[in-house]
Amino acid sequence: MPDSSALPDALAQALGAGAVLTGEAIPPRHHSDWSGAAPVRPLALVRPRSTEEVAAVLRLAHAYGVPVVPQGGLTGLAGAAVPHAGGIALSLDRMNAIESVDAAAATLTAQAGATLQAVQEAAAERGLRFGVDLGARGSCQIGGNLATNAGGNGVLQFGMMREQCLGLEVVLADGTVLPMLRPMIKNNTGYDLKQLFIGAEGTLGVITRAVLRLRPAPAAQVTALVALADFDSALALLGRLQQRFAGNVAAFELMWRDFVAASLQWQSLREPFDAPHAFAALIDVTGRDEEALRGAIEELLGEAMEAEQVQDAVIAQSRAQAAMLWKIREATAELPTNMHPPINFDVSLPMAEIGRFAERCRAAFDARWPGHIAVFFGHVGDGNLHISVDGGTVGHDEAGVERIVYDTVAAFQGSVSAEHGIGTHKMPYLGASRTPQELAAMRAIKAALDPKGIMNPGKVLD
Numbered sequence: 001m002p003d004s005s006a007l008p009d010a011l012a013q014a015l016g017a018g019a020v021l022t023g024e025a026i027p028p029r030h031h032s033d034w035s036g037a038a039p040v041r042p043l044a045l046v047r048p049r050s051t052e053e054v055a056a057v058l059r060l061a062h063a064y065g066v067p068v069v070p071q072g073g074l075t076g077l078a079g080a081a082v083p084h085a086g087g088i089a090l091s092l093d094r095m096n097a098i099e100s101v102d103a104a105a106a107t108l109t110a111q112a113g114a115t116l117q118a119v120q121e122a123a124a125e126r127g128l129r130f131g132v133d134l135g136a137r138g139s140c141q142i143g144g145n146l147a148t149n150a151g152g153n154g155v156l157q158f159g160m161m162r163e164q165c166l167g168l169e170v171v172l173a174d175g176t177v178l179p180m181l182r183p184m185i186k187n188n189t190g191y192d193l194k195q196l197f198i199g200a201e202g203t204l205g206v207i208t209r210a211v212l213r214l215r216p217a218p219a220a221q222v223t224a225l226v227a228l229a230d231f232d233s234a235l236a237l238l239g240r241l242q243q244r245f246a247g248n249v250a251a252f253e254l255m256w257r258d259f260v261a262a263s264l265q266w267q268s269l270r271e272p273f274d275a276p277h278a279f280a281a282l283i284d285v286t287g288r289d290e291e292a293l294r295g296a297i298e299e300l301l302g303e304a305m306e307a308e309q310v311q312d313a314v315i316a317q318s319r320a321q322a323a324m325l326w327k328i329r330e331a332t333a334e335l336p337t338n339m340h341p342p343i344n345f346d347v348s349l350p351m352a353e354i355g356r357f358a359e360r361c362r363a364a365f366d367a368r369w370p371g372h373i374a375v376f377f378g379h380v381g382d383g384n385l386h387i388s389v390d391g392g393t394v395g396h397d398e399a400g401v402e403r404i405v406y407d408t409v410a411a412f413q414g415s416v417s418a419e420h421g422i423g424t425h426k427m428p429y430l431g432a433s434r435t436p437q438e439l440a441a442m443r444a445i446k447a448a449l450d451p452k453g454i455m456n457p458g459k460v461l462d
């Protein structure tokens with residue numbers, strides 16, 4: 001194996017000096033991601049401009065046996081994009097072109113470094129919408145969204161990133177390009193290889209381009225914030241909404257009171273209701289006519305109030321009001337500045353169990369750390385619950401908090417990661433959601449596609 005210290009020069013020869021940074025020249029933001037994992041300065045930061053250049057980087061890294069960590073927008077919350085000291089951080093930020101939008105076929109082709117927001121905006125310009133949305137939209141990249149199989153606010157209506165992807169171009173560990181950019185919904189020609197790379201967190205190859213599925217933009221969308229007394233009322237309301245507005249319930253974000261209170265305080269917002277309530281659900285419903293839709297939602301909420309499922313409700317009368325209501329939910333961006341530090345979880349559970357699960361976790365936290373601060377919120381319509389615990393209020397016992405949450409997840413037969421992935425943070429707990437047989441199959445796939453183990457080593461699988 002050649003001496004890896006010669007690799008930066010070999011990369012600079014292949015890509016040009018401007019595409020390879022070393023030492024102090026590597027911006028610190030490339031040393032870690034949003035997870036707060038300890039920063040690591042890589043041997044080199046490489047910023048290719050094309051698939052051919054990505055392939056050249058991987059051919060060289062493969063020859064030198066040097067780890068490669070793909071980096072997107074670095075908004076990941078599992079430590080998966082943190083580089084290795086002796087390895088390459090491969091940033092996709094210069095591969096950010098929206099290559100084409102086919103409005104008739106409702107597809108969009110983009111390079112992996114395009115931000116989620118750029119994709120959303122390109123779709124909107126053609127009267128279409130992209131089905132995934134999340135708070136980090138301005139920074140996270142389509143490649144990172146695919147590599148983490150991101151979810152977010154639209155999953156209830158359109159599914160996760162996996163469901164938005166028709167075609168993918170991937171570069172394997174040895175530099176082989178897999179051009180799987182076929183823009184068809186139906187394609188039963190053996191293994192669906194592209195799905196292997198979606199959710200693989202960069203451990204099997206580098207995603208360079210994608211063909212994404214778009215949807216018709218709804219003519220109308222109405223947002224409401226609804227106060228609820230308990231979790232079962234939330235489920236009953238979701239059932240009502242799904243029945244009345246089948247296929248048009250775009251979001252059902254449930255916030256426990258602790259989350260709402262923290263969000264209002266952190267962002268200096270006014271209490272949305274006359275009095276605090278145990279739960280608040282933020283709801284988006286899409287349709288054809290805004291007035292008619294608002295009327296239908298009002299009617300449904302009135303019925304739910306009569307049935308004592310809903311305690312109070314605010315229906316946004318404008319986009320600006322809707323944005324204000326959404327601001328309460330998007331307080332997640334405030335977590336790092338207001339918790340010291342936040343210990344984050346994104347678990348999923350059988351939907352009916354989420355309320356009991358949250359109660360059990362909270363009781364265990366209370367028993368061990370009286371006075372601790374924790375907030376509960378989630379895309380409950382798809383079984384996903386987020387918990388953020390203020391590390392400063394639990395004696396920085398991250399492992400203790402994790403043990404409580406993941407043991408409870410296992411007891412409820414849930415998943416330790418609904419959206420954010422495994423990275424390094426959840427690696428010790430992967431066994432709580434995967435059997436030894438499943439883990440062995442995952443290792444066999446990894447060994448087949450990346451025999452030297454250079455793709456994002458030490459992430460997902462140990």
Ligand SMILES: Cc1cc2nc3c(=O)[nH]c(=O)nc-3n(C[C@H](O)[C@H](O)[C@H](O)COP(=O)(O)OP(=O)(O)OC[C@H]3O[C@@H](n4cnc5c(N)ncnc54)[C@H](O)[C@@H]3O)c2cc1C
Nearest residue numbers: 072073074075076080141143144145147151201202207419
């Ligand atoms: C405020 C905020 C809100 C968020 N809300 C949500 C949410 O609602 N739902 C959700 O799912 N997530 C959410 N996230 C987490 C994060 O935004 C997602 O995981 C996102 O998909 C990561 O994209 P990224 O481009 O930032 O990837 P990065 O953080 O750069 O990388 C994440 C992983 O993907 C790999 N990777 C990146 N690009 C590529 C590529 N081109 N090829 C192969 N591998 C690659 C990296 O190696 C790493 O393993 C949120 C984060 C923040 C900060």
